[in-house]
Amino acid sequence: MVPRRFRVASTRRDNHDTLTVQLEPCEGGPLAFAAGQFTMLQVFGVGEVPISISGDPRGSGPLQHTIRDVGSVSHALAFAAPGQVLGVRGPYGTGWEVADGKGGDVVLVAGGIGLAPLRPALLEICAERDDYERVSLLYGARTPSDVLFADDLRSWAEDHRITVEVIVDRGEAGWTGRIGLVTQLIGKVAFGADQRLALVCGPEVMMRHSAVALVARGVEPQRVRLSMERNMKCGVGLCGHCQLRELFLCLDGPVLPFDRLEPLMSRAEL
Amino acid sequence: MVRMTIEQYLPHHPFLAGLDEDALALLARCATLVHFAPGEYLFREGEPADAFYVLRTGRVALETRLGTGSQVLDTADADDPGDGVVGWSWLVPPYRWTFDARAVSETSAVSFDGVCLRARCEEDPVLGYALMRRVVGVMSTRLHSARVRLLDLYGGRP
Numbered sequence: 001m002v003p004r005r006f007r008v009a010s011t012r013r014d015n016h017d018t019l020t021v022q023l024e025p026c027e028g029g030p031l032a033f034a035a036g037q038f039t040m041l042q043v044f045g046v047g048e049v050p051i052s053i054s055g056d057p058r059g060s061g062p063l064q065h066t067i068r069d070v071g072s073v074s075h076a077l078a079f080a081a082p083g084q085v086l087g088v089r090g091p092y093g094t095g096w097e098v099a100d101g102k103g104g105d106v107v108l109v110a111g112g113i114g115l116a117p118l119r120p121a122l123l124e125i126c127a128e129r130d131d132y133e134r135v136s137l138l139y140g141a142r143t144p145s146d147v148l149f150a151d152d153l154r155s156w157a158e159d160h161r162i163t164v165e166v167i168v169d170r171g172e173a174g175w176t177g178r179i180g181l182v183t184q185l186i187g188k189v190a191f192g193a194d195q196r197l198a199l200v201c202g203p204e205v206m207m208r209h210s211a212v213a214l215v216a217r218g219v220e221p222q223r224v225r226l227s228m229e230r231n232m233k234c235g236v237g238l239c240g241h242c243q244l245r246e247l248f249l250c251l252d253g254p255v256l257p258f259d260r261l262e263p264l265m266s267r268a269e270l
Numbered sequence: 271m272v273r274m275t276i277e278q279y280l281p282h283h284p285f286l287a288g289l290d291e292d293a294l295a296l297l298a299r300c301a302t303l304v305h306f307a308p309g310e311y312l313f314r315e316g317e318p319a320d321a322f323y324v325l326r327t328g329r330v331a332l333e334t335r336l337g338t339g340s341q342v343l344d345t346a347d348a349d350d351p352g353d354g355v356v357g358w359s360w361l362v363p364p365y366r367w368t369f370d371a372r373a374v375s376e377t378s379a380v381s382f383d384g385v386c387l388r389a390r391c392e393e394d395p396v397l398g399y400a401l402m403r404r405v406v407g408v409m410s411t412r413l414h415s416a417r418v419r420l421l422d423l424y425g426g427r428p
Contacts, residue, residue: 112424142424169419171331171342176374179331179345181415188349203423 001236003042003087004028008080009062014148017069018113019078020054022062026085031063034095035120036227036255040235041065042087043080047073050232050250052117053091058127063088066116066148092235094255096121096199096225104195105134107219109210111182111202115139115148117227117254118201122152126160136163136189140182140206143168144175163189182206186213196220199255201227208265211258221259228253228261276301276380283324283380285355285404293397300386306330306373312356313367319359320384328377330356333370343369344412348377353412358405360384 006023013019025031031039035057042048049071055064067078080086098106098121106125110118118137125132137156141147147166156162165185167178178185183206198214200207207226214224228249233241237251244264247253277298280286286294304323306312312323312330323330325348333340348354356379359367365384391398 140424142422146424169422169424171345173339175342176329177345178329178347179342181418184350184353184411184415205418205421206423209418 001089001234003040003089004031005085006063006088008082008084008086010082011078011080014066015146018066018148019069020064020066021077021080022055022064023086023088024062030060031088031091033057033091033120035098035124036095036117037091037093038117038229038232038235038254039063039065039088039090039092040232041077042089043073043076044085044087046076048087048089049073049077050092050229050235051077052227052229052254054116054119056123056127057120058124066113066119068113089235092232092250093253096227096255098124098197098199100223101125101195101197102128102131103133104197105136105190105192106132106197106199107136107138107186107189107191107214109138109182109186109198109200109202109207109214111140111206111210112142112146113148114200114202114206114227117229118199119149119152121199122156122162125162126156129160133192133195134163134190135161136165138182138185138189139164139166140185140202141166141168143170144172144177181209183209183213186210186217189217191217191219196223198224199227200224201229204228204265211262215258221262222257224258225255226258226261227255276303279326279380280324283326283354285324285408289397289400293394293400296390296394296397297382297387297401300383300390301380302383304379304381306377306379308373308375308377310373312371312373312377312379314370315367317367319357319365319367321357322360322382322384322387323356323371323379324382325354325356326378326380328379329374330377331372331374332356333372335370340370340372344415345374353408355405355408358409360387361402361405 005026009022051065054066157164232250237248242249332344
């Protein structure tokens with residue numbers, strides 16, 4: 001429960017309200033983590049929030065978190081100055097277990113900031129691209145200006161044979177791409193007969209609709225994995241803030257298969 | 271793309287899949303092939319809604335005019351299964367387009383004459399019902415999309 005101290009190495013602006021903070025340990029080695037895990041990030045004297053790790057799980061580079069500036073703690077994190085020391089607890093929770101998709105087709109469905117927790121999974125796939133068959137990323141954003149990781153999207157498509165489809169809720173001047181819901185794209189993804197794996201991250205409503213559409217396309221519910229990022233506080237299954245009936249999402253999740261989540265997600269006010 | 275006549279092409283479009291030969295032959299009599307360059311309008315808001323488009327290739331944006339310019343509300347893509355169609359105002363009085371439709375990319379389509387289609391549907395209620403079910407399917411998908419987008423899900427916390 002005692003945070004490790006990390007220093008802000010640099011910050012990259014991803015769009016008008018989202019930044020990626022790169023952290024170096026003040027002492028000791030880099031933080032080992034699995035794609036999909038999160039940490040509890042702390043600004044001393046301000047507060048602590050759960051943030052998914054958005055960097056490469058195979059690299060020894062800085063620890064990366066992509067943060068949307070939506071509250072007092074996330075604002076303090078996103079605009080922490082280079083050299084400022086932050087607290088890091090974790091990594092916590094379950095990961096995407098991307099390797100289960102080896103030998104088959106993988107589809108990743110992201111909505112909004114939900115692309116950030118999927119980025120480590122995509123980087124893992126890119127590192128061993130030949131071990132996977134068709135890989136598709138379906139990404140829904142609010143507007144073209146909200147699209148994250150534009151350079152990555154280009155590189156994944158051009159350098160790593162990943163089919164990248166972006167769709168936005170609202171267009172802007174000059175946008176010639178799709179407008180609509182990310183779930184619309186699921187109908188046009190090319191899937192093989194078996195060994196399909198789907199990873200979904202975004203707002204809960206979007207994940208529920210996406211999971212239903214993926215199952216309708218023939219993906220087994222236990223191979224549709226969702227990242228349930230709720231109100232994690234302690235990160236170790238003690239406080240119960242993130243409880244979803246029998247599940248502690250910080251411990252049993254955040255990544256869980258749809259067959260386990262479906263009865264919980266379809267119940268109001270649970 | 272292999273060149274096909276309208277009669278040969280229609281059974282292959284997901285929107286018309288499942289219609290029998292007689293129905294497709296009736297529809298083909300109302301149809302012509304059309305092509306739109308990027309930026310060209312298929313129709314404009316307020317004009318008589320006299321056509322219905324089944325997209326073969328390309329992307330079409332549905333727009334409305336604001337004081338500050340046009341706002342794209344939706345797109346229809348030829349490669350979206352079941353969604354590659356544009357226009358249902360030909361079916362609903364007063365038969366006027368309620369939005370602009372503009373080709374975003376090189377777009378080819380089968381254009382059905384709205385008056386002709388309505389006449390065929392009146393004469394043959396079975397065909398009319400089959401066509402109506404398909405149009406309602408597209409309307410339902412687009413309404414669902416519009417409602418969920420109204421929630422502005424990506425604007426809040428994930």
